Amino acid sequence: FFFSSCTRISSFRLTSECPSGNTIVNLIHSAECSGTFHGRIAVRGLSSSSFFMTPIALHIDAAHNTSQPRLGSLPPTEVQVAVIGNGPAGIFTSYLLHGNYPYYDTSNPHPDNILHAKLSERPNVSIVHQDLLHLTEHLVYTPQAARSSNPVSLLVDTMFHPNTDADPGQLSRFSWRSEPWKGYSHAVLGKGEIGGAWAEMKNSDERTVSYAENMDLPKFTYADWWSATHITTPSDRPFRSDVAHYYQDYVHAVGIADAFHPHTEVTHVITMEEALAAGWCACGDVKDGKQCEMCAKFGYVVCGYVTQGGKAARVPFSMRAKAVVLATGIFERPKWLxxxxxxxxxxxxxxxxxxxxxxxxxxxxxxxxxxxxxxxxxxxxxxxxxxxxxxxxxxxxxxxxxxxxxxxxxxxxxxxxxxxxxxxxxxxxxxxxxxxxxxxxxxxxxxxxxxxxxxxxxxxxxxxxxxxxxxxxxxxxxxxxxxxxxxxxxxxxxxxxxxxxxxxxxxxxxxxxxxxxxxGRKIDMGFLKGQAQEQILASREETNEEENNDVRMAELVHNSTISPSSRRLSLDFTISSPLRKVDPYSFRAVRPVKQRKEPRLYAIGALTGDTFVRFVLGGGLGVLWDLERWLGKSRKSRTRVVAE
Ligand SMILES: Cc1cc2nc3c(=O)[nH]c(=O)nc-3n(C[C@H](O)[C@H](O)[C@H](O)COP(=O)(O)OP(=O)(O)OC[C@H]3O[C@@H](n4cnc5c(N)ncnc54)[C@H](O)[C@@H]3O)c2cc1C
Structure with a gap:
């Protein structure tokens, strides 16, 4: 079980029996406590993979110190994918990279007949192994296109919340298959607590602009979280603090917390080519001027520091990664007059x-x-x-x-x-x-x-x-x-x-x-150095390009209130400054054709222009779609060699 606070549990014992034949999956609660907890616990039956809740009592002896932030653990030294940013976009990406593959739930046809027909063509093939262009080309003509101009964001949104603007409350049409052996090693690095911009709103007493269901992530929805932690009925527009707690609990509830490294600030992203040329690498194993052979197989060096127990204890880290996903949001630094x-x-x-x-x-x-x-x-x-x-x-x-x-x-x-x-x-x-x-x-x-x-x-x-x-x-x-x-x-x-x-x-x-x-607030991408910066930023001068939060938020409210048809439908995925062009399906930085051999740098989430949580998730799916074609191929050939 877990606690999302900095509580240290010294011991616990169940004071009521777990129903026989079931395993306890997790206790979903987000408070610091000691003494006897009377709540509900999520258990999974041995014979079925579905969750159900059962009343339970648990005695906890907890020693806690609320004045200290939770200790940040050092990230691994080597990953396939480094995800920078632990907001909803980073969390969803991690869910996918853990080997959770989206399929079409054929038992419940999608209300969009065209999409239903396309998805029914290959129901046993994961959506990330299908032609995203084919699946999404008609979506840019649907009313939802007024809310996001990215086709994959529209696809993910309509699969999660079919027809939500006209008929809210429909079931998700995603069916998830967990294939962890296919997952990608990755680390999600975030400056603050898990939840990104939402973690900052943990003490907010304001409500969200969006309806609760539009805050959902897969498998463990906001409504699931609410019913596991409250006995009252949830309101349509939740408190932002509740959404913040939901995202923090989510990573534990779906079992992806191992990849998260909160309180971890990335200060440098450098291409490995440049690092090696300058005579260093991620592991520091450069001997007699010879290049480090291990690091040479990777695309990037990602460095920064982890804050452990207060600003005084900042421990540096360095990791090598084949690909980097930027999910750093748009709310980094406040603007000054x-x-x-x-x-x-x-x-x-x-x-x-x-x-x-x-x-x-x-x-x-x-x-x-x-x-x-x-x-x-x-x-x-x-x-x-x-x-x-x-x-x-x-x-x-x-x-x-x-x-x-x-x-x-x-x-x-x-x-x-x-x-x-x-x-x-x-x-x-x-x-x-x-x-x-x-x-x-x-x-x-x-x-x-x-x-x-x-x-x-x-x-x-x-x-x-x-x-x-x-x-x-x-x-x-x-x-x-x-x-x-x-x-x-x-x-x-x-x-x-x-x-x-x-x-x-x-x-x-x-x-x-x-x-x-x-x-308003500014985007801060000063951690991208050299070629990495050139790969994705429009120009070096725009490293700290200002992004007006008020303008973004105007869009946010505007989009949620106006009639969709009154907005321009667009086939272009125009990304707001400071980013260079990002491919609308793979979310990869696009460079002139002759330089295509560059290591893979992706930009997803609010950073690429989507403002609502319901749309910022599309990037994760695009990244997995691209990785499956790239790193997934070598996985297939490895499997074939073993089989032979
Ligand atoms: C006040 C407010 C109210 C909002 N209300 C709603 C709403 O009702 N509905 C809705 O759908 N959306 C709402 N939003 C927008 C929503 O928060 C964003 O759409 C969403 O959080 C974007 O997710 P993200 O993962 O792309 O980025 P974020 O959630 O912004 O997360 C990015 C994270 O990356 C971290 N990061 C940046 N640089 C680094 C670095 N160098 N190293 C490590 N970490 C780094 C940041 O600290 C941040 O925590 C609201 C936003 C605000 C500010």
Missing amino acids: GGVVGEDADFVSHELKDIVSYNPACDDVTNSRQDSLVPSTANWTYPTPPASPRLSLSAASDPYLIVGSGLSAADAIIHLRAQGVPVLHIFHHPTSRNPHYSMSPLAACSRSVYPEYAALYRRMKRYATGMSRAKEDDSGYEGLVNARMVELKRAKDGRKMVTMQDEEGRVFSQAVGGVGILI
Whole structure:
């Protein structure tokens, strides 16, 4: 069994019998606890491979230390595939690389008749051994193509959630066959906890933009996780913190945790050719100027460090890999305003998590979850999110200033107002003085699906059109339309002061409780060096190309609310900067024909332009499809030699 927290279990014993003839597969729970756990446990019958849940009691003696991050284990020194990034795209890729092959579930015909006909042609052949071009060519003319322009992403989405926009809740048409002996040795390296961008939202009290089923990964869905960990019914739009816990538990539930190396930052990806030419390799086995023969068989050297028990203990690692998959997402570094004096002041944050991590109501959450799961006699507590030192605010405090008009800024405002903290909000809106400013992505949020964002947008608009003024508004929210930040500094008495300029040019100062600048994030691909960088980045200068989170999130909300037919259908898989061209089926960096012998570098997930989890999964399937043609071939010939 597993725990997703840093709990160390010193001993445990079952206090009720596991039904005979069954093996315990895992205990699905995500809390630190000691004492007696009353919950449910997933067991697998010996005669069947399906899971079922049975009530069980388990006594645990746990010694835990919550102040230390979980120790990161050192990655292996050699793998076939190094996956960088442990978000949904990296997790799904690992599931596939573990030897889980997708087939068509013929017992339940797909509602897309054309797809059903194509998949029925070779029902016993895995989808990754079929012609993806043939399977997907009609999908770019379906309404879903308005949501993603990649054909493989569309295929994976429609197989997981057939017709989900018109008829949600349909069963997945994938049937999975586990053939672990065919799997690829790999390591999934991620800077933070498993879950990627979601791990960062572990303390968020906001709901997802998407519906719960669209967060699913195969074999162990969000609904499976929910029913294993809660006795209440799940809501349509889950809390982001629940999705974060789901992804962390997922890797254990489906048995792929062995490949994951959280707290592992990759600082260098170099082609082996370049490394050897420079006189070094992954294992350091260069003797008398002779090349390391072992390393020469590999495509890349991947280096970085693992954080073990705090920043002070950073242990370097180096591995050789035949192929590298970039699943590093788009939310790496926060953007700064730039040119504002004091933007680095101690009361300024550029991270949403700093603002939403403080929640005085979390004690209530603790109690309600505890009540719903375990008898009150049990010695069990839900982990309390750490309080942010920047946020010890109340309704009586100076207002908190939020800059930005995207979803992150909106989340911060909604959170602060829910705590009774007054908010000042600087945002851009097209006006007669500044007609070039674009509207906030919140404008696309419908009242019925996203009431919280729609309500905030109405407030913003009232300020933008002059219908609301601060003096008359006692709601605790004040909009500063198109205002500009000039300076941030602490006054002599320690108060946090902000100097701003309004749209008419008037300069004024205001004491604030804190400042959140939430204006987007940048992609950071500085770890790609030399040829590896040239393989995939449009130009060296674009290593740190900025990617506006607000624009991405605008797309996210927009895509989920507009009528699909109103968007352009496209046959092109146009990848947003900073990437060079990536093949739409294999997700491999594409270079001019004469240089095709390069080692394989793939880019998948949000990095290649898809924003929803339901679409970022396609890349993993494309990678396996390509690997099967490349490394899978040698596996077949090896098997033939042995057989002969
Ligand atoms: C506030 C917010 C709300 C969202 N809401 C929704 C929603 O409701 N529905 C939805 O479908 N999507 C939503 N998204 C988008 C969703 O998070 C992404 O689509 C998804 O997480 C992308 O998955 P990924 O695996 O491609 O990348 P990510 O989840 O971003 O994971 C990439 C990981 O790679 C790591 N990494 C980067 N560089 C390195 C390196 N050098 N070494 C090691 N690791 C590295 C990063 O730290 C990161 O953890 C939301 C995003 C945000 C920020």
